Amino acid sequence: MSTVSNSLSFKHGLSLWCPQPTSLNRIPHHVLSFSLASSNSSRRTYVAASTDFANENREFVIVGGGNAAGYAARTFVEHGMANGKLCIVSKEAYAPYERPALTKAYLFPPDKKPARLPGFHTCVGSGGERQTPEWYKDQGIEMLYEDPVTGIDIEKQTLKTNSGKLLKYGTLIIATGCTATRFPEKIGGNLPGVHYIRDVADADTLISSLGKAKKVVVVGGGYIGMEVAAAAVGWKLDTTIIFPESHLLPRLFTPSLAQKYEDLYHDSGVTFIKGVSIKNLEASSDGHASAVILENGSIIEADTVIIGIGAKPAVSPFESLGLNTKVGGIQVDGLFRTSVPGIFAIGDVAAFPLKMYDRIARVEHVDHARRSAKHCVKALLTSQTHPYDYLPYFYSRVFEYEGSPRKVWWQFFGDNVGEIVEVGNFDPKIVTFWIDSGKLMGVLVESGSPEEFKLLPELARRQPIIDRAKLQKASSVEEALEIARASLQVQAAL
Numbered sequence: 001m002s003t004v005s006n007s008l009s010f011k012h013g014l015s016l017w018c019p020q021p022t023s024l025n026r027i028p029h030h031v032l033s034f035s036l037a038s039s040n041s042s043r044r045t046y047v048a049a050s051t052d053f054a055n056e057n058r059e060f061v062i063v064g065g066g067n068a069a070g071y072a073a074r075t076f077v078e079h080g081m082a083n084g085k086l087c088i089v090s091k092e093a094y095a096p097y098e099r100p101a102l103t104k105a106y107l108f109p110p111d112k113k114p115a116r117l118p119g120f121h122t123c124v125g126s127g128g129e130r131q132t133p134e135w136y137k138d139q140g141i142e143m144l145y146e147d148p149v150t151g152i153d154i155e156k157q158t159l160k161t162n163s164g165k166l167l168k169y170g171t172l173i174i175a176t177g178c179t180a181t182r183f184p185e186k187i188g189g190n191l192p193g194v195h196y197i198r199d200v201a202d203a204d205t206l207i208s209s210l211g212k213a214k215k216v217v218v219v220g221g222g223y224i225g226m227e228v229a230a231a232a233v234g235w236k237l238d239t240t241i242i243f244p245e246s247h248l249l250p251r252l253f254t255p256s257l258a259q260k261y262e263d264l265y266h267d268s269g270v271t272f273i274k275g276v277s278i279k280n281l282e283a284s285s286d287g288h289a290s291a292v293i294l295e296n297g298s299i300i301e302a303d304t305v306i307i308g309i310g311a312k313p314a315v316s317p318f319e320s321l322g323l324n325t326k327v328g329g330i331q332v333d334g335l336f337r338t339s340v341p342g343i344f345a346i347g348d349v350a351a352f353p354l355k356m357y358d359r360i361a362r363v364e365h366v367d368h369a370r371r372s373a374k375h376c377v378k379a380l381l382t383s384q385t386h387p388y389d390y391l392p393y394f395y396s397r398v399f400e401y402e403g404s405p406r407k408v409w410w411q412f413f414g415d416n417v418g419e420i421v422e423v424g425n426f427d428p429k430i431v432t433f434w435i436d437s438g439k440l441m442g443v444l445v446e447s448g449s450p451e452e453f454k455l456l457p458e459l460a461r462r463q464p465i466i467d468r469a470k471l472q473k474a475s476s477v478e479e480a481l482e483i484a485r486a487s488l489q490v491q492a493a494l
Contacts, residue, residue, distance in 0.1 A: 053158075054165035057087040057142040061159065061167060063149045064175035064314075065090025067099055067366050068347030070122030070131055071373035072173060073141055079381045083140030089161065091148035092199055095133045098125040100366050102203045103224055104397055107210070107231035112401035114207075117200065126370055149176075149317050154340055159317075171380060174318055174330060174338075174345040175373070178311035178364060183219075188281030193289035194305045197224060209304045210235050217241075217292050217302035219278065221248045223396060224308030226261070230398035230408075233268045240271040240300060242278065242292065252394065252416055252444070260426040264406065268399070273300065281305060311364060313349045324351035329362040334387025336376035344380065346372040355389045356461070357415060367393045391461050411453050414442030414460030421471045423480040431477045433484070439463045440484060445477070452481055459484055464491040 055061065060076065062069045069088055073096070076082040090096075098120045105115035118132045129135070136143050144161070151160040152172075159167040180196035183189025195206045206228075210216070216232045218225045221243030232239040247258035262272055277295040284290035292300040313329040322331045322339045329351035336344045336352065347369040354361040368390060378384045395411045406428070418436030428447035433440060440463055443456050464487040474480035 052166070053168040054161075055087045055089075055142060055144065055167045057085055057140075058168045059085040059170045060087070060173070061169035061171070062086070062088045062173045062175055063159065063317075064088075064177055064347070064349075065092045065094070065096050065145075066175060066177045066347065067096060067122055067125075067369040068175035068177070068373045069173075070096030071126075071370045072175065072346065072377050073136070073139070074123050074128060074131065075374050075377035076141075076381070077139050079377070081381055086140075087142040087144065087167070088136070089144045089147065089149055089159070089167065091146065091162075092201075093146050094121075094200055095131060095136060095143065096122045097200070098122060098366065099199075100125070102197055102200065103227040103231070105400065106200075106203050107207065107228065107234075108401040109210075109235050112234060112403065123370075125366060151317050152320070154320065154343075157342070170342065172343045173376065174321075174343065174349060175347050175369075176314035176318075177348045177369075179314050180307070181310040181312055183278075183281065183307055183309075187279070188283065188289065189307070191281055191283050191289040191305075192287060193303060194281060194307065196307050197228070198311070206304075206306065210237065213237055213304040215240075215302045216304045216306070217300055218306045218308060219243070219292070220308035220310075221245055221274070222251070222308060222310070223249070224306075226265075227396060227398055228306050228308060229265065229270050230268075231401075233265075233270060233399070234401045234404070237304075239269065240273060240302070241265070242273045242276060242294075242300065244275060244277055246275055252412060254420050254422065254432060256422060257430070257432055257444070260430065261408075264408070264426075273298075311348075313362065315349060318345075321345075324360060324362070327351050327360055327362040331360075335379040335385070336372060336388065344376050346376045352388060352390075354392070355387055356391065361392075363390070363392065365394060391457055393457065408446070410444055410446040411448065411456055412442065412444040413456040414440075414463075416442045419468065421468060421480075423471065423474045424477040429477040431480050433466070433471060433480070435466060435468050435471075438465050438468075440466045440487065443484070445481075448477075452477075455481060455485060458488065462488060462491060464488050 062072055076086050097117060101115045101120045108114035121130050121132050124130050147161040147163050149159045150162050157169050180198045182196060197203055215238045218229045218241045221241060225241055229239050229241050247255050248261055279293045279295045281289055282291040282293055289305050292302055315323060315330055318330060324331045329349050330338055330345040332338055332345050332350045332352050334353050336346050336350060338345055348364045351360055351362045375388045391413060393413050397409045400407050416434050418434045418441050421433045424430035430446045432444040434442040440459055443459050445452055466487045470483055471480055474483060
């Protein structure tokens with residue numbers, strides 16, 4: 001469940017928008033009022049709320065209950081600023097968890113050790129402590145579940161929730177993430193048997209359907225499509241993937257690389273229907289989804305349909321904060337400050353300066369959610385002033401359930417621009433390099449060793465000059481990566 005808005009290789013972003021630096025000081029626990037420097041150097045004072053407000057902890061409020069919120073909470077705790085000060089408002093019934101599991105191990109069949117909560121609460125995805133609901137209680141963090149924020153009053157520094165609660169905030173961090181892009185209701189987007197995956201409740205409903213399904217259609221050839229189709233194979237279901245593009249994951253995969261993955265899926269029994277559009281989803285006499293009707297008139301039978309056609313940033317309560325019209329999301333600077341004093345945005349919902357490529361980006365990925373949360377909170381609570389410097393990173397893991405004949409795990413770092421060199425036969429390894437003006441810009445490895453995966457971010461960050469012709473002559477993935485490693489050593493010697 002990962003993406004960069006629009007395209008991983010969008011070269012022409014907006015000009016960087018960065019307010020003037022501000023000084024944000026640590027707030028003593030005993031102080032009832034504090035002020036925040038705004039982007040235009042004006043100051044705003046917040047006085048602790050009275051009992052008229054529904055939240056008891058009101059110095060810091062995080063809106064959203066996903067990965068970014070969980071990692072932000074951990075950073076508040078690490079700085080001793082959570083107990084009695086932090087409130088998290090979530091639309092979900094669960095404490096923050098590692099969302100990528102929902103389209104991976106959570107969908108494994110019951111006999112193949114599927115992931116379940118509390119096993120993947122944050123922050124286990126990065127090797128940290130498991131933050132169960134009890135953890136939040138022990139840390140003195142107030143959690144408001146199943147009550148999404150529906151509106152904001154910037155002048156009064158208040159939030160309104162779906163249940164009508166009025167919440168006070170001093171500093172607000174927006175971590176609302178994204179919502180799934182849905183098919184319109186008029187073409188069957190809400191039929192029983194049609195599924196979208198953004199939270200545990202969605203995944204639970206899908207698992208119930210998979211247990212009874214015979215014919216599954218997955219709409220979309222991106223991350224969700226690939227991961228869900230692989231899970232359906234584990235259930236031994238008749239599975240078809242439908243998408244309008246010419247090959248899988250066109251935002252990242254080259255046609256030749258995509259073909260290798262498609263061959264693997266095909267060998268596992270998955271059918272591909274590419275380059276087509278969907279007219280509508282059809283229901284049987286009982287109202288349940290029964291078929292996918294293509295624009296060319298073809299009918300694909302299905303009793304379970306999973307839609308994975310992208311996501312939209314969840315910004316509706318916060319449209320007054322300044323939205324980015326090119327990549328979506330809430331516009332922030334390198335410290336994740338919005339244009340409104342005291343309000344920040346992190347994770348999927350933030351449109352931020354991607355420093356190393358000099359453009360504005362919005363990244364839908366767990367790695368960015370974790371890192372942006374930590375950077376934002378550290379900037380808020382300490383003297384840290386250096387801007388966020390993110391290196392794009394994407395990965396996927398599929399066919400990992402017990403009994404699978406082939407487990408797939410690829411990692412990509414950098415930017416997929418320039419000429420392409422692919423080395424390896426995909427049995428099981430392959431490496432793809434992107435080279436622009438002689439510099440190594442991005443690299444993807446399938447089935448790499450821990451040492452090989454560790455090399456990738458260094459290559460993408462340092463962008464060494466590399467001999468493309470020499471790479472093309474490499475006889476193996478190992479040899480190609482050794483050529484790339486040597487280019488780093490040459491660069492360091494210059």
